[in-house]
Amino acid sequence: MNDSTSNRKKRRRKDEGEGELGVVKEGKKRDLKEIITSLLLLEEQQKRDQEEFDRTLEEEKMVFEENHKKKTRAMMDYYSNLQDYYNELDDMDQARRKRCNSASATTAAAAGAAGAASLEFSDSSVKPGSGARRLWVKDRSKAWWDECNKPEFPEEEFRKAFRMSRATFDMICDELNSVVAKEDTMLRAAIPVRQRVAVCIWRLATGEPLRLVSKKFGLGISTCHKLVLEVCSAIRTVLMPKYLQWPDEETLRRMKDEFESISGIPNVVGSMYTTHIPIIAPKISVAAYFNRRHTERNQKTSYSITVQGVVDPKGVFTDVCIGWPGSMPDDQVLEKSALYQRANGGLLKGVWIVGGSGYPLMDWVMVPYTQQNLTWTQHAFNEKIGEIQRVSREAFARLKARWCCLQKRTEVKLQDLPVVLGACCVLHNICELQNEEMDPELRINLIDDEMIPEIPLRSTTSMKARDAIAHNLLHHGLAGTAFL
Template identity: 75%
Template sequence: MKDTTSTQPMHQRKRKAADLGYDLNLATSSGGETAEKGGDGPQRRLWVKDRSKDWWDKYSSADCSDDEFRKAFQMGKGTFETICDELTASVAKENTMLRDAVPVRQRVAVCIYRLATGESLRLVSKRFGLGISTCHKLVLEVCSAIKDVLMPKYLQWPNNESVTVISDEFESISGIPNVVGSMYTTHIPIIAPKVNVSAYFNKRQTDRKQKTCYSVTVQGVVNPNGVFTDVCIGWPGSMPDDQVLERSALYQRADGGLLKGVWIVGGAGYPLMDWVLVPYTQPHLTWTQHAFNEKIDEILKVSKDAFARLKGRWSCLQKRTEMKLQDLPVVLGACCVLHNICELRDEPVEPDSVIEVVDDEMVVPEVALRSETAMKARDAMAHNLLHHNHAGTSFL
């Protein structure tokens, strides 16, 4: 699917989409401002609508406690300042004769607050004392900077040394060797698009919620700590998990030999392949197969819990966004990067913020088993788990 990004700057200029740099599918002035130029000199008069910045002044002051700041922004002040420091070179703007530039900390705060609360741009505008169109522009600019600057540092596939550590940790959880990731695909609600609407129709959530739902997908692979190591964002919500996987860059890298000799664990919506390990799905499982599935579920719980925290931190992912469909992949990618930063810095998630991810798996009946070698390897692992007493016995 073609990657596109569009904005609507002054003079109706169109900007060509930039290379987003990760696996995706896919300057307006605020109202109430005028400027006049008099005579031949450079002097200008500018009237700017007076907006209260009291709310932001409170949270940006040294008197604001770390707990109070975290409730508003889903991260402590130290984490926020670190992000600002790393983004300064990319998001800072210079003052002009017409107006003073919005400071870096306020720019980043507008973006993070919008992602954390999912509040409308109108409410965000009132909080920060900025125009609605200015806030919208800042969210997109900061998310783009997060993608360009922070994603290469905080969301990347592990190197050989890290892979060994990760597989050891997953083996300690499940007894299953050579697992380097837990994979899950979630759905993000959207307003019905004007083009190709049927592709984004989410039948499973429509049936569950008893109202028409549309969505885009986010496929993510996480390490044992719930940190994303790979994401594929933006394919339509009607697409089942196995087709999303087939269209991902991860699949292409696996075809190139990147995942030779290791496993990524996925749910029943994925096919069993030489590098994708999934539970047994046929009826009437043996004790050995049932025990193996229980261990697979322990690994899958890591990615499901990570997505639950992702959606809990960034409430914008729970609501149908006002954002254009072509802008959504960059924003969703920024949420994944910010999630990783929070996880790495042990930022807590409010217990009542964490949501359960339900009915996200788009399972196609009888997903074909695509590898005889993988079938034999899975059977051997299941036998070894039971033989070496790694498997649980709750199914008894």
Template identity: 70%
Template sequence: MNTGDNCNRRMEEGFSNQNDEESCCSDRETKKQDLNCIVEQNDESHEEKSVTESTRKKKTRTVLELQSDSQDYCSEIEGTDRVKRRKSLVREAAASGQGQQRRLWVKDRSNAWWDECSRPDYPESEFKKAFRMSRSTFELICEELNAVVAKEDTTLRNAIPVKQRVAVCIWRLATGEPLRLVSKRFGLGISTCHKLVLEVCAAIRNVLMPKYLQWPNDDGLRGIKQEYETTSGIPNVVGSMYTTHIPIIAPKISVAAYFNKRHTDRNQKTSYSITVQGVVDPNGVFTDVCIGWPGSMTDEQVLEKSALFQKAKNGGLLDGVWIVGGSGYPLMDWVLVPYKQQNLTWTQHAFNEKIGEIQRVSRKAFGRLKGRWRCLQKRTEVKLQDLPVVLGACCVLHNICEMKKEGIEPELEIEVFDDETVPEDGIKSVSSSNARDSIAHNLLHHRFAGTSFL
């Protein structure tokens, strides 16, 4: 009984378990089908969204292309209208101006001051005060430079007249005024004024220097020797030589070479300079110049670098004649300098006095040079490479003024102070030393010297 019941019970449990498994499988199949439906629905929804997005982008692109085409079309129309209006305005301006074109791109500046100075009735004294020379001398310079300085008018603008070009240069040299002030005074641009100064200075040096600053011919040398001998008693003197320094802004290259080593009671500041060596006749006219060597060089070194030294050494230019120099130069066969040792004799003192009279001629000439052209007294804005041209022009203009007897106002003339470094080897030849002793003896013997000591 018990055994049969157990068997029946197991059979019922087996059938029950089989039914449960079949039910579970059926549920899983149903779920799979549901999931597949959901995935298919999602795929369909994604495809629909992609199609919608693509359509929207195409529509946006089409709208943008239409807008761009519309803008291009409008721009073409506006550009055409603008060109037409501009051409119409040009035709109207040409018709109303009768062929004259307005200088619309040139800044309007006032040149009233120069217009006033250039009037024929402008006072001569005021003109000379402004330009350091009379109107006739100024016009002579303009006439000499006309062929080189003059420019032609263009379709864009009228050329600056020759007189105004020369006036800009001379005013700048005479006053040392900054370019921005020169620009306002003459109604020109700053860069234009700077260019004019360099162009006119170059023209003066190239055109006028061969005519107004040159070594004298034989007749000229005879006259110079006679004048110097009349005033000093020293024969065969053909020039008075001096070297001055022109202050500059410290250069960026080789700055030590331009350092002025001459620190004295009058010169205690650190300064940089270039040198100007000049030989002058009895009237203070330069007959030779050497410009541009660095300020650290001594007078002797500058002399040895000069063309005058090379001509005297190789060409015999100065055979049998003297150029008088100061204590900074050595005694040479053609350079006559004062006695430099202490405890001088009566004869040597007397000789030095007469040498000093000749040397003062060149000192005063340099004083007038710097007084006329005030740009030489201050550190200039001119570039170092352009300075020799500017300084050469100043020397030429000085000569023209001296030759034309253009006096200088006393308050403008200055006294130059260029302290001389005495060379270690002050005597270059025994023959020159003997010649100097002979000149000193003859001066005292013929009572040309020594009278101030009696």
């Protein structure tokens, strides 16, 4: 009896233990299912969040691209209207000049008739052949220029005044003679070619106001202004095709070798930089020329136009783009340039032009790394590409130092400025090619702000190429150690 009771108790306890174990196992299974369900829900939620993020990003990208297109169209319309405005001004100016010339001819004819009558009917006051002038001309002293023009004038003083040797100056005069020379008239003798060229070069070199140019050369203020524009135009027409042009294939090969010897980076054919030239606030479209960065830095309202240039290893310009407003960042100026159009047409296939961080990375534009926390390889690459950037920066520093008119706001009209700035670039090339040394006292520190483009990376192929070049520089012992 007792044994059977004991057995029943044991079986009961065993059944209760198995029941409790089953409950525990069932609870664990339920918890595991809940965990798996939670993970699946979490994964699903993450997937939906990612899809939402991608959709939002795509919408923002489409809005950005649409805004960019609208801005581009508005800018192009603005410059089209601006060009039409300048064309109208030119037409009005030409019509005014024609009226003035017609009036002057009528006046001269009347004066000639009156002079003939006085010679015919007066008794002895003015006699034929006396050489009396019919028009009054103010006598001005040109002693300073007469002294400079003498062969015995010190070469060092001549170089200081005109930023070049007498031999280089004479060469420029000979090149421009056929375009600049004028013939004598019955009323006055023509201004010699050397004096015409000297007025222009001295004005560009010193940046002095026209009233001081007038005193130096013994000419009227309006005459000096006219001479500067005429000679600058002649430089653009005659000398620019000869001294500022894109290199041929043989020259490009030599430039690649020289740039590679400087930095170790292959296939580089140019160093690019964009600088700003101060101007007086224009009467139209003031906001377009407002330079916010210069204004903030100097605490003085600044307006400017841009000059983008590509130079060879010696600092000689091979391409320039002049005249876009100072409010435009470097990448937009590049997109407006003829160089950009030629590059898209295949001119720069397989070669690089090196620019600063203000330019985007493209199939033909190589720029430094700009992201945070650079690797040693990227630091090394930036150090070497900086040596190529320095070539164009120093070239622009010499350009502005030689031609001081680029450092101050000029009296030249906005529509005439591209011709004047182009002449400065051509004269810079001539001085560089003639190995004209620059006075150390003229050297300046060049300051131009660079803004990271809105779309800094525009070519995945170029990203891979840049990474490969950076890797080769570091692992073949071509990179420096300044970043360590």
